[in-house]
Amino acid sequence: MTIVAERSKVETATAPVLQVRNIETFYGPIMAIRGVSLEVRPGQIVTVLGANGAGKTTLLKTISGVMNPQKGEIIYRGADIAGMEPDRVVRAGIVHVPEGREVFPLLTVEENLRMGAYVRSDQEGVRRDQDMVYSYFPILAERRRQAAGTLSGGQQQMLAIGRGLMAAPRLMLLDEPSLGLSPLLVKEIFAIVRRLNREQGVTMMLVEQNAKVALEVADYGYVMELGRIVMADEAARLLQSKDIQEFYLGVQGDTQRGQKRWKQKKTWR
Ligand SMILES: Nc1ncnc2c1ncn2[C@@H]1O[C@H](COP(=O)(O)OP(=O)(O)OP(=O)(O)O)[C@@H](O)[C@H]1O
Numbered sequence: 725m726t727i728v729a730e731r732s733k734v735e736t737a738t739a740p741v742l743q744v745r746n747i748e749t750f751y752g753p754i755m756a757i758r759g760v761s762l763e764v765r766p767g768q769i770v771t772v773l774g775a776n777g778a779g780k781t782t783l784l785k786t787i788s789g790v791m792n793p794q795k796g797e798i799i800y801r802g803a804d805i806a807g808m809e810p811d812r813v814v815r816a817g818i819v820h821v822p823e824g825r826e827v828f829p830l831l832t833v834e835e836n837l838r839m840g841a842y843v844r845s846d847q848e849g850v851r852r853d854q855d856m857v858y859s860y861f862p863i864l865a866e867r868r869r870q871a872a873g874t875l876s877g878g879q880q881q882m883l884a885i886g887r888g889l890m891a892a893p894r895l896m897l898l899d900e901p902s903l904g905l906s907p908l909l910v911k912e913i914f915a916i917v918r919r920l921n922r923e924q925g926v927t928m929m930l931v932e933q934n935a936k937v938a939l940e941v942a943d944y945g946y947v948m949e950l951g952r953i954v955m956a957d958e959a960a961r962l963l964q965s966k967d968i969q970e971f972y973l974g975v976q977g978d979t980q981r982g983q984k985r986w987k988q989k990k991t992w993r
C-alpha cells in the first residue's frame with residue numbers, strides 16, 4: 725500500500741463520527757445554545773460539562789432531533805442530520821438516553837428493553853443484544869419480569885442505558901447518568917459505560933455536572949456555560965486544569981495570605 729493510501733485509511737478511521745458546527749437552538753425567543761461547535765471521534769468518550777442551565781440537555785436534544793437548531797450543522801458520518809426526525813436519527817445509529825432515566829414504569833424490565841429495539845427487525849440480533857445487556861447489568865436479568873417503576877434509581881438508570889443499547893447504537897448520548905445516585909453506584913455505572921465503550925465499540929457523548937467522574941472516564945471534554953463552549957481539551961488535561969479543579973471539583977485554592985479557603989464560585993468568560 726502506498727503511503728498516501730495508508731494515510732487516507734488512517735484519516736478515514738479517525739474522521740469524526742459527529743461534528744456539531746456552530747448551532748443555535750431556541751426555546752421561543754430564548755437562545756439556549758449560542759453557537760456551539762464540537763466533535764466526537766469514533767471510539768471516544770466525549771464529555772460535556774456544565775452547571776445547571778448551561779444548555780447540555782438542549783444540546784443533546786438538538787443532536788437527537790427532539791429539537792431543531794435554527795442555525796448550524798450536525799454532521800453525522802458525513803451527512804447533515806440537523807432537523808431530522810428523532811426516529812430517523814435513532815435508525816441512523818444515534819441513541820439518546822435522557823436525563824431522569826425515563827423508563828416506562830408499568831412495563832417490565834424486559835418489555836422496556838424490547839421497546840429500545842423498536843426500530844430493528846433483526847430478531848436474532850435483538851435477542852443477542854438483550855443477552856449482552858443482561859451480561860453487563862446482571863441485576864436487570866434478575867428483575868426481568870418486574871415492573872420498571874419498582875426498580876431503584878440506580879437500577880432504572882441501568883435499564884435506561886440498557887434500553888438505549890437495544891437500538892444497537894453507534895453513538896450514545898448519555899444525559900447525566902450520575903444524577904441522584906450514590907457515589908458507589910455512580911462508580912459502578914461509569915465503569916460499565918467504559919466497558920461498553922471499549923468492548924462493544926459504542927462511541928459515547930456524556931453530559932455531566934459531576935466533572936470528576938466524567939473526566940476520569942472520558943477521552944476528551946468540553947465545558948459549557950450559558951449556551952456556549954468555554955473550554956475544550958483532553959480529559960486528562962482538564963482534570964489537571966486549575967480552573968476545572970477550583971470551579972467543578974471543589975479543590976481548595978491559595979489566598980494571598982497563604983491560607984487555604986474554598987474558592988468563590990466564579991463564571992467562565
Ligand atoms: N422547555 C423550556 N422552555 C424554555 N426554556 C428552557 C426550556 N428547557 C430549558 N430551557 C432553558 O434553556 C437553558 C438550557 O437548559 P438545559 O436544560 O439545556 O440546561 P442543562 O445544562 O441541561 O441543565 P441541568 O444540568 O440543570 O440539566 C436554560 O436557561 C433553561 O432555563
Ligand SMILES: [Mg+2]
Pocket residue numbers: 780781782823
Ligand atoms: Mg440537563
